[in-house]
Amino acid sequence: MSELQDDKKTSKKNRTNVDCSKLKKIMFSIFLFIRYYVDIIIDKAFGYFYDSKKRMLGKCTNPIVLSSAVSLAKKIRKGELKSEQVVQAFIDRIKEVNPILNAMVDTRFNEALAEARRIDKEIEIGSILDTDFQEKPFLGVPFTTKESTAVKGLSWTFGLPKRRGKKASFDADYVALIKNAGAICLGVSNIPQLNLWQETSNPLYGITNNPYDTTRNVGGSSGGESSILAAGGTAISIGTDIGGSCRIPAYMCGMTFRTGKEEQTIVVAGVLARHSEDIASVLKVLVAENEPKLKLDEPVKVISIRVHYILDPRDPFVSPSRNEMKRTMANAVEYFSRISQVKPKQVEFEGTKYGGRLWKYWMSKESNADFKKDIMNREGQVNSILEILRYFAGGGDYTLATIFNFINGLLPMPNEDWAKKETEKLREQILETLKDDGVLLYPSAPWPASYHHTALLRPWNFNLFAIWNVLKFPVTQVPMGLVNGLPVGIQVVAAPYQDRLCIAVARELEREFGGYVPPFQTS
Known part of the structure; x- marks a missing residue:
């Protein structure tokens, strides 16, 4: 009799578990249904405000800026194009589109053209040999990178008011690598504050627009890079990624205080490219002595x-x-x-x-990162609660995205x-x-x-x-x-x-x- 009662209890318990599981699935389906339409309502509401503000990019008539970096390097090597001609084409394009996009925040056009002329001269007199081209696979090809990465002489603020006017006095490791490969830097592009947001905006340089639709998010944190790349303003684009910082912008159109030497990190440098043939070629430069581990030349x-x-x-x-x-x-x-x-x-x-x-x-667990110190330029530690209150009172030095990060940091x-x-x-x-x-x-x-x-x-x-x-x-x-x-x-x-x-x-x-x-x- 007791065994029969036990079986009935077990059967009832199993039915209860099954019923709870079904109820959870039903409730989750209802949640997803509601959320789906809430998202649509959000887009409709923001569209009502933004749609009339859309601006279009001008027509592009120079095929150089649509070419892959690999093809441009080959043409420069063969003498079919001058490096100065290539660099000037991308400078012209940046000047055309940047007033609309707000992607580039600091540039070195005169220096870039001077470097290009010097390369052209060396090619012309024959002082650059085939072995030099092999060691410098992107000789004479322009590149850009994000403002949070140190490029000597260019803005290096991370979007923080405490670093306003700060210029880098050295080149970050991967910048040195791409320069050693012969590429010419045109400038640096916009980022979110301290790279930690999925849209590119900060108090120093404002918001960056998506070239496909200027009312839309361009992603972050490499948003300035993806914007100027898609618009034809650079041949080689290098970003960094800690949680989608390259891939979110790559989809939608930081080195900061890090050294790149951390043993355990989820941060990486990455390539943004319009053409798939550029990815492996630029990646080889960035991984340097680690290239054999990736076997990038092995046929697939x-x-x-x-x-x-x-x-x-x-x-x-x-x-x-x-x-x-x-x-x-x-x-x-x-x-x-x-x-x-x-x-x-x-x-x-x-x-x-x-x-x-x-x-x-x-x-x-990032060994060389402390958000509350980094956001203060490591000149003390921010009081998250105080800054949240200051923001909603109409003050403070931080964007709403950074305030969100403060709030998130207070959660368990x-x-x-x-x-x-x-x-x-x-x-x-x-x-x-x-x-x-x-x-x-x-x-x-x-x-x-x-x-x-x-x-x-x-x-x-x-x-x-x-x-x-x-x-x-x-x-x-x-x-x-x-x-x-x-x-x-x-x-x-x-x-x-x-x-x-x-x-x-x-x-x-x-x-x-x-x-x-x-x-x-x-x-």
Whole structure:
């Protein structure tokens, strides 16, 4: 009799668990439904204010500024183009578009032209040999980088009023590397305060506009770079990424106090490019002596790559994806279904829903970063509560995005044991799936670039990017065309040191779907 009663209790408990599970799923579905339409209402409201303020970029008639950095370097080497001619073309384009975009915040045009003339002279008299061109693969090609990265003689404020007027007295390591490769710096571009936001705006230089639609967010923190690159203002663009700082801007169109020598960090320098052929070539320069580890010149047979994809990471903090984003992923999956030897496989990992929490924990472990000190230029430590009150009273030196970071810093930190366990678990699961011959197609955002400042109302959508900094996997953000005039795309992820797989997939998708589309009319 007691056994029968126990069975009934167990059966009832199981039914209760099943009922609770169903109820949770129903409630979560209702939450997503409401959130989906709240997001639409937000866009409608901001659109009502912004749509009348849209400005268009002028027509581009010089094909030089649409060329890849690799092709420009070849033409300079062969004497088909002068470096001065190339540099002048990009300077002219910056002067045309920057009043509209507010992307470049400090420039060195005269110095750049002088360097270009010197290179042309050396090529003309034959003092530059083939071996010199091999050691300097971007000789005479212009580049730009973000203002938070030290470029000798140029602005280096991080968007902080306490650093107003500050100029760098040295070149950051990766700036020195790209200069040693022969590239010529044109200037530095706008960033959010201390690089820590997904839109590019600060009290010193204002807000940067998206070249596809000037009422839209250009992303952050490498937002100035993505804006000027997409507009045809630079051939080589170098950014930094701690939680999507390269990929968010790359989708939507910091070195700061760090030395680049930290042993454990989730910060990396990265390449932004209009053409996939530039990625590996610039990356070789940036990784320097570590190039052999990446085997970037090793041929990749794309049809042999095992393709996996995730449609929804199930992160409750991320907005539901809209149809245009679902179609973008479906297009990529359908294409690889046609060409791959092994059909693409949909996968799920429970840990992807913890992206934001894991990122917050690992950000707190950055050895050379203290937000409350860094935001004060390391001249003391900010009182977060006081600055929050000052801001809402109409004062202070910080943007609303920085205030959000102050508030976020006051919230409880994820449990250390849990964060380490979940990170390692997720990492091992994905490594086991990808091995050394697989990639993962992953969503970039719930929608194309949204209106200025709306990221403050949907701040955790960046989780889609941040999770890969936590795991330290290589990722390439790939453009997949335009929707209503705005770029859409996906992230391609591979296991550590398998960057060449990401790049090969990016090149294949570029070939099939067209890649970069200029945000202006061309001849």
